[in-house]
Amino acid sequence: MGLSYLGIFHTVIGIIAIVAAVTDFIKKGKIDLSSSAGKIYFYLTLITSLTALGLSKHGGFNPGHIFALFIVILIVAAYFLHRKRAGNNKARFIETFLLSFSFFLSLVPTVNETFTRVPLGHPLAKAPTDAIIGQTLLGLFVLFIIGSVFQFRKQRRINKSL
Numbered sequence: 001m002g003l004s005y006l007g008i009f010h011t012v013i014g015i016i017a018i019v020a021a022v023t024d025f026i027k028k029g030k031i032d033l034s035s036s037a038g039k040i041y042f043y044l045t046l047i048t049s050l051t052a053l054g055l056s057k058h059g060g061f062n063p064g065h066i067f068a069l070f071i072v073i074l075i076v077a078a079y080f081l082h083r084k085r086a087g088n089n090k091a092r093f094i095e096t097f098l099l100s101f102s103f104f105l106s107l108v109p110t111v112n113e114t115f116t117r118v119p120l121g122h123p124l125a126k127a128p129t130d131a132i133i134g135q136t137l138l139g140l141f142v143l144f145i146i147g148s149v150f151q152f153r154k155q156r157r158i159n160k161s162l
Contacts (some may be wrong), residue, residue: 004055006051010048010052013048013051014110021037021041030151045106049072070105071105078098082095096151097151107137107140111137116133
């Protein structure tokens with residue numbers, strides 16, 4: 001697989017963050033920063049994004065690094081809304097969207113790296129431009145849109161009941 005120690009650490013932490021997010025999506029319909037899974041997602045995604053800055057297949061600053069920095073901005077903004085705007089029901093819409101969008105963006109390099117490395121010896125894709133990667137990301141984007149609509153409607157019901 002050819003991963004450095006930093007790459008292995010980054011991958012393991014990233015997988016745990018994804019599992020935590022999926023757990024919260026299943027239990028609560030969103031990533032909830034007040035839950036254990038939400039906190040795990042936040043902190044491990046932060047670590048994963050920051051460690052991504054030390055990784056590069058092609059050397060130097062690349063689009064993956066921009067993704068990582070953008071994800072950091074999204075989760076930190078969501079954290080700020082969660083902590084500083086706790087009583088503001090409108091802020092929950094933005095917080096939820098930012099966390100879900102950060103999750104979707106995390107899946108872009110995850111799919112790319114996984115499909116170009118697994119299975120060993122005969123990966124599913126030879127390059128990031130292969131159709132299987134594009135089709136998978138399109139499917140995930142459609143799920144993100146559907147999930148965002150679901151989350152928006154659920155949050156609107158919660159806000160009305162308060």
